[in-house]
Amino acid sequence: MKPSELLHPTPAGLYCPPGDFYIDPVQPVGRAIITHGHADHARAGHGAVLATPETLAIMAVRYGEVFTEKRQPLAYGEVVEVNGVTIWLVPAGHVLGSAQAVVEHRGIRIVTTGDYKRRRDPTCAAFEPVECDVLISEATFGLPVFIHPDTAGEARKLIRSTEQFPERAHLIGAYALGKAQRLICHLREEGYDKPIYIHGAMKRLCDLYEELGVPLGPLLPATIEKEKGEKDRFAGEIIICPPSAMQSTWARRFPDPVPAFASGWMRVRQRAKQRGVELPIIMSDHADWEELTNTVREVDPAELWVTHGREDALVRWAELEGRRAKALHLVGYEEDAE
Amino acid sequence: MNRFAELLDRLIFTPSRNGKIRLLTEYFREVPDPERGWAVAAITRDLEIRSVKMAAIRGVIASRVDEVLFDLSRDYVGDTAEAAALIWPAEHGANRQPSLSEVIETLNSASRTEAPAIVEQWFDALDASGRWALIKLISGGLRIGVASRLVKLALAEFGGKEPQELEELWHGLKPPYTELFAWLEGGAEKPVNAMKAPFRPVMLSHPVEEADKPKIDLDRMAAEWKWDGIRVQLVREGGEARLYSRTGDDISDAFPDVIEGFPANAALDGELLVFDPDTTDHFAVRPFNDLQQRLNRKKVSAKMLKTHPAFVRAYDILWEEGEDLRTLTLEERRRRLEAVIGEGLPRVDLSKRIEAADWDELARLRAEPPIDAIEGVMLKSRDAPYVPGRPKGPWWKWKKEPFLIDAVLMYAQRGHGKRSSFYSDYTFGCWRGDELVPVGKAYHGYTDQELKKIDKFVRDNTVERFGPVRSVKASRDHGLVFEVAFEGLNRSPRHKSGVAMRFPRINRLRWDKPAAEADELSTLEAMLPRQ
Known part of the structure; x- marks a missing residue:
């Protein structure tokens, strides 16, 4: 099985065919994993939503209690199986309840970071790197000019x-x-x-x-x-x-x-x-250039896929480092959502 | 350098003038010589640094940063200096930050081969703001929205002196201005202006309001035309000759024709104007628009000198052959001026006096001047000395009534600072058939109460948004009409309407007037000066 058969971009968002679910879909779908509560990632109207309890609570505050037909809370580290695909959530350090989605099937593991940062944030759990075959990283501040100060x-x-x-x-x-x-x-x-x-x-x-x-x-x-x-x-x-x-x-x-x-x-x-x-x-909840590149080096995935943000620059950097990398060109995430 | 960079950063982000002056005076208080003097020089003058240019800086960047990543970054940031400052991957081991003085002194003595390596070291030691300031210094032109006038005001405030004293000294001073700071801090005598042909601060007038008329005794006043050019001071002292703007900026390089055509050893006060080269027996004054072509240029082309020759129409004299004339009365100065000009100089003539027995006669002259390049009349007390600044009483200006036109609001833009939540800058148009053509832009003239009402109208009638700009519903049967006042009109091929207004402002809000009854573009065209 190729990684792209486990997860690939579609107009509605990142889709997992064997599990029949989407990650942070931009249109209403049957089953969604939501990495965090920001409006461009967490939308109302999905059939079922799997997310951390904090993210579900945030969505309920923003969209009302009936934002989905079925809520499926999944605490950090808890493992669940959906149609034979193994899923768990790991802290992403972006906002309260934010998570990376780990998806594993037939020996292939893909980590979707969602939005993340590496520096300390007193309001949420810190990012934890997870070994994987494919790392799907955000790149909101994916240019070497972005170094956030203390x-x-x-x-x-x-x-x-x-x-x-x-x-x-x-x-x-x-x-x-x-x-x-x-x-x-x-x-x-x-x-x-x-x-x-x-x-x-x-x-x-x-x-x-x-x-x-x-x-x-x-x-x-x-x-x-x-x-x-x-x-x-x-x-x-x-x-x-x-x-x-x-x-x-x-x-x-x-x-x-x-x-x-x-x-x-x-x-x-x-x-x-x-x-x-x-x-x-200058205060950001996204990883800056150093955090992005250090994370890729630390996780050291076989392949890097880059989503929303300045994808070209991060892909260019990865190539200079001799890494396999490509841009996913997902649509629907706000450029300036900060 | 980092303290200087911090000053620049704060100046950039502070829109208010008083806020900027506060930042500058604070800086002068905290930072010692010669650092603060070099900062003044960096902001007010183009410090030319010859040993290193932007091309060399690009080379330094390329030695450490991948070219593709740099290009992507620069495209995003939109400014090479800022992109380079932000992207620089500093290496450890460089911890000694250079001061601004050290940067300037080192680069001025370094050779072209040495300089890039020195800059590279500094890049490692400085933070991003420091690097940005360094690159801006090298590329010339900080462009941080601080005019040299503002720095002079801050210096005056810092030393508790009159701004005019600074103006007067300014051109004779050299960076890093240690003598100046010693005087400002009370530790030394006022520096002597050793420069030849210095600038002398100008005397300004007050506008005549109805209530002022009884206070002005016309018998004691001399009347002249108010010429529609720019106020200048023309000075020659031996081999040195200079032309200054009213704020003391040296504009000699742009007007070599005027400098050459002024042989006398004197300082004259007058109006800079452009004349028609085909009329040879006198200076036939061209409209302000023709003068505009020659302003804000560092150099002037030979062709421009031929088609747009300039001269000074003088009305006062401040100095002659080593003698300060400013304490003399206007009548005494006038005689000296007439003697200097004689039958006329190649590029200087005398601003003639006009005679009016009473206000009615003066009003007639003011309403119907013989040529378009006159914008009103001046009244000057015959027995007053020349006093810099704007003393109330001796000099009055009585401008022509402004032009008025009714135009329809088309676009509104958000203001800055205190007005950032208000749509306060307006573009308005006149009718050409069924179409509105933008004819001008104004952002003052209304009261705070009126601004609130216009803002509400804009928000309630928005058609489209483009960033900070909104287009407003404006059709024959729906729209807000402004009565716009302006001082003059020029032809302008750059504007869709073909005309450009001078000093437009909102004179009245015409909530009562249907948009369809606003003026036609042809009405405006009829107001253009005769060619």
């Missing part, structure tokens, strides 16, 4: 800015699942114990993180009463909102805000400038 240093940069500009609110765009909670945890680790204000769209996910054992410290809604002087309440404070809210009318309630954005893309000045960011915070 995360704690970026959190300190934000705290320092609130001290330098105590008269201005610090408005930080951060993805509502994962990035927001991780940023909060890093701020807490750096000694920031004041309340952090959050946009309404983030409340339920923050509550869920706390329920699942990730303490976030005091959080308050970033709402404002229509009384005079209320606006000043946010001077020098940290407010976290989804990136899309930064340019919405919602953002007008804050006094002369410092627009900040927590993302790996902030490494590129032009990107930060285009978004009108004054304080770029």
